[in-house]
Amino acid sequence: MTSERPAAPLRLALIGSRGIPARYGGYETLLEELATRLRSRGHRVSVYCRSHYAAPDRDAPPGVRLIRLPTVRTKHLDTPVHTLLSSVHAAFSGYDAALVVNGINAAFVPLLRAAGVPTALHVDGIERRRAKWSLLGRSAYALSERLACRLPSALVTDAAVIRDYYRERYAADSWLITYGADPRAPRETGLLERLGLARRGYFLYVSRFEPENNPHRVVEGYRAVPGELPLVMVGHAPYARRFIAALRRSADPRVLFPGAVYGDGYRELLSHALAYVHATEVGGTHPALLAAMGHGRCCVVNDAPENREVVGETALLFRAREPGTLARGLARVASEPALVAELGRAAAERAGRLYSWESVTDEYERLFMALAGGRQ
Numbered sequence: 001m002t003s004e005r006p007a008a009p010l011r012l013a014l015i016g017s018r019g020i021p022a023r024y025g026g027y028e029t030l031l032e033e034l035a036t037r038l039r040s041r042g043h044r045v046s047v048y049c050r051s052h053y054a055a056p057d058r059d060a061p062p063g064v065r066l067i068r069l070p071t072v073r074t075k076h077l078d079t080p081v082h083t084l085l086s087s088v089h090a091a092f093s094g095y096d097a098a099l100v101v102n103g104i105n106a107a108f109v110p111l112l113r114a115a116g117v118p119t120a121l122h123v124d125g126i127e128r129r130r131a132k133w134s135l136l137g138r139s140a141y142a143l144s145e146r147l148a149c150r151l152p153s154a155l156v157t158d159a160a161v162i163r164d165y166y167r168e169r170y171a172a173d174s175w176l177i178t179y180g181a182d183p184r185a186p187r188e189t190g191l192l193e194r195l196g197l198a199r200r201g202y203f204l205y206v207s208r209f210e211p212e213n214n215p216h217r218v219v220e221g222y223r224a225v226p227g228e229l230p231l232v233m234v235g236h237a238p239y240a241r242r243f244i245a246a247l248r249r250s251a252d253p254r255v256l257f258p259g260a261v262y263g264d265g266y267r268e269l270l271s272h273a274l275a276y277v278h279a280t281e282v283g284g285t286h287p288a289l290l291a292a293m294g295h296g297r298c299c300v301v302n303d304a305p306e307n308r309e310v311v312g313e314t315a316l317l318f319r320a321r322e323p324g325t326l327a328r329g330l331a332r333v334a335s336e337p338a339l340v341a342e343l344g345r346a347a348a349e350r351a352g353r354l355y356s357w358e359s360v361t362d363e364y365e366r367l368f369m370a371l372a373g374g375r376q
Contacts, residue, residue, distance in 0.1 A: 009042040010372055013090045016083050016101040019049025023262045025208060027101045029287045030179060036061040037361040048086035075239040083108050091115035097371040106147035118371035121152035125162060125283030153371055159284035161306045175367055179287045180357030181294030186267035195256060203330060204273035206234045206288045209244045214279035214320040216247050221326030223252045227334055236260040271295045275333040279320045285310055290355050296348035298340040300329045314346040
């Protein structure tokens with residue numbers, strides 16, 4: 001393996017997400033950041049997008065090719081059907097290497113490899129543990145874990161906790177490549193004014209509204225926090241309408257639900273929050289947590305191994321299944337400005353030192369070079 005640039009640009013396919021620009025979750029963020037940077041380094045990058053999700057060509061990163069294909073828009077078929085069609089298309093498109101994201105897509109990797117396209121598979125967290133899945137969904141992800149250790153040319157994990165899980169359970173090694181932090185200052189959009197928010201005058205939660213991300217427990221814990229500082233719950237989920245409706249009904253009147261927010265509006269909310277609440281309990285490294293750290297926010301974080309790995313000693317910890325621990329953490333944030341400032345500075349320093357998108361791109365470029373070299 002070498003860090004030198006290839007003599008010729010690589011032709012690369014990024015498959016398995018909803019597409020770009022990023023308007024959903026971690027995979028979309030990863031592929032947008034990665035595609036943009038790989039293209040700036042001279043590589044020819046194609047991102048496969050779901051036709052109902054992808055934006056018009058004018059919104060694509062310069063030089064990045066978006067390939068829109070249809071899918072079946074149901075909870076269980078959306079991802080695999082689109083990845084199947086994408087893999088068939090990519091198999092006949094002359095790529096030097098491919099990255100497929102989401103462990104459930106492991107079954108489609110042989111289509112690419114049979115066509116001579118070396119393929120890395122990014123498995124994210126331990127998906128079978130997500131509460132949103134039925135027995136069928138959990139069984140499919142359990143099978144996919146095993147396939148992920150055998151079918152791709154390389155396995156990619158984004159946290160040491162997940163790397164160690166695959167190593168200990170399946171004796172499978174992986175490339176450990178995290179996500180990055182993007183501390184860019186936002187262009188002011190007026191969103192704070194429209195929501196009636198003051199700078200450093202609110203708590204912020206950002207995640208998909210799904211049970212394993214614990215938005216219901218955040219709302220429950222916040223209820224016991226004294227004072228008038230509002231809690232802004234940013235997020236949505238396409239297949240969780242009942243859960244979201246129940247969440248809204250149970251919320252304290254001080255809780256705001258602006259829906260899903262992206263781009264400058266999201267960064268504006270993040271950069272002016274008093275504190276960021278991160279409550280996930282399944283997954284690897286979460287881009288939203290890194291973004292909050294990169295913006296120097298005081299982070300109040302669910303005490304899960306993958307979250308501790310990211311924040312180190314730079315955050316207040318709580319236990320999502322004990323909402324009172326969150327209430328006590330938020331009360332400290334509201335009453336201890338020196339602590340908030342100290343943790344924010346430490347988080348920004350840690351994010352800048354350990355979680356750079358340029359460094360992430362370096363690692364993926366090395367991976368793609370190794371894959372393409374093996375093909376040659």
